[in-house]
């Protein structure tokens with residue numbers, strides 16, 4: 237660990253457990269064993285607020301992936317998890333959730349240091365949301381059931397369905413919510429009785445490795461959850477095309493998702509793809525302006541804008557355009573920039589040098605395209621990857637900054653005349669992950685919600701997520717759903733059984 241990172245950690249202080257974990261050289265978790273990569277190679281990981289080295293993670297090889305898939309297949313075949321009594325499976329899942337809750341501060345600190353995220357958000361959203369989801373999915377195993385169906389054919393027939401786990405799940409996770417997105421991928425398949433191989437993003441593997449320690453303590457049998465770390469190109473790609481994997485559950489960019497989907501189809505695996513977004517917010521003239529400001533804080537300026545469903549395009553009815561732009565930019569300008577471990581941090585660094593460069597490039601593209609920089613529009617002059625919350629005004633749908641996912645704290649704003657124009661502008665995009673509408677007119681709110689081409693629509697808020705409601709994209713934002721009972725179904729096969737009596 238670089239001295240700059242040590243100084244940063246000492247300045248804010250962390251638990252003894254966090255120190256213990258960060259001082260160890262990370263190992264992967266395969267078949268219940270903690271292992272280095274078979275090649276002995278590692279990948280350096282940076283701490284985003286200093287840009288200095290935090291640790292090295294194992295650079296898994298294809299042989300390591302094969303070993304992890306073999307361990308998951310063996311565990312599935314032996315049935316210690318898939319055939320375990322449903323009530324016992326529930327108990328272990330709840331134990332994992334309880335251990336996660338007891339270790340909230342530690343895992344939040346690990347996440348904050350590894351991903352640059354604000355510690356308050358890590359505790360309140362990343363970890364709390366993960367605990368809730370584990371408890372929610374822990375409630376399902378005893379309720380998974382088939383059905384008897386009245387057959388119409390001649391003779392005495394008895395026909396029914398059985399629900400069975402799909403088998404080994406390959407899960408691939410992004411870096412913007414490293415723990416939380418991993419739990420979104422892990423909780424449902426575990427509830428269904430599947431076994432898994434999970435690949436975290438190479439920038440942010442630590443919280444998931446810590447989580448695996450908790451699973452081990454909770455009594456999850458060896459081989460049920462396996463974690464391989466390393467690059468997407470090598471480890472992710474090999475996992476996606478592995479014939480031993482029955483289901484691929486991917487969260488990440490649309491570009492990579494397309495390739496992962498094709499690889500999975502080579503061996504006809506089930507696929508869920510949770511992909512990118514460029515979600516519109518529509519603000520009508522009767523809207524509560526404070527609600528719009530709060531929504532920008534909770535989405536496009538939260539987590540430094542690295543939020544898949546962030547409201548990144550704001551369409552405002554022309555009569556309130558100036559008022560909304562002023563209110564949003566005043567709040568954005570007042571946000572406290574500081575490293576994630578600072579409990580007062582409102583906006584931390586973005587994840588990496590390449591993400592920082594890409595966001596800065598987009599801001600320049602926006603300027604060249606003729607957008608007005610209302611606030612921000614530049615990086616902070618300090619170590620690490622800090623970018624000011626940026627509002628680009630008077631944009632048009634023809635601009636790249638309006639059509640493409642920037643994945644940083646950059647909001648584009650433009651005016652509209654009436655409802656028909658707002659809906660047309662909002663739907664004019666390749667993505668369809670989420671959308672929101674701000675109005676006091678209840679009929680209009682529901683009318684616009686129905687008209688939106690998006691998997692989730694919020695009314696007078698943005699980016700509320702709960703375990704009970706499915707989350708997933710329309711159009712190029714994905715296939716399938718995470719969360720809710722809909723997600724559990726993705727990890728179950730339905731077998732029809734027929735008896736002629």
Ligand code: NAD
Nearest residue numbers: 409410411436437468472473488489492510511512513544
């Ligand atoms: P990414 O697509 O670059 O990487 C996602 C994961 O895929 C990582 O683990 C990566 O190592 C792996 N990967 C990379 N190349 C691969 C390949 N060729 N084969 C297999 N795996 C490969 O995405 P990212 O930059 O980590 O995350 C940001 C993206 O994720 C954004 O587009 C964001 O909108 C999206 N996202 C979507 C959701 C959602 O629920 N829809 C949630 C979070 C993030």
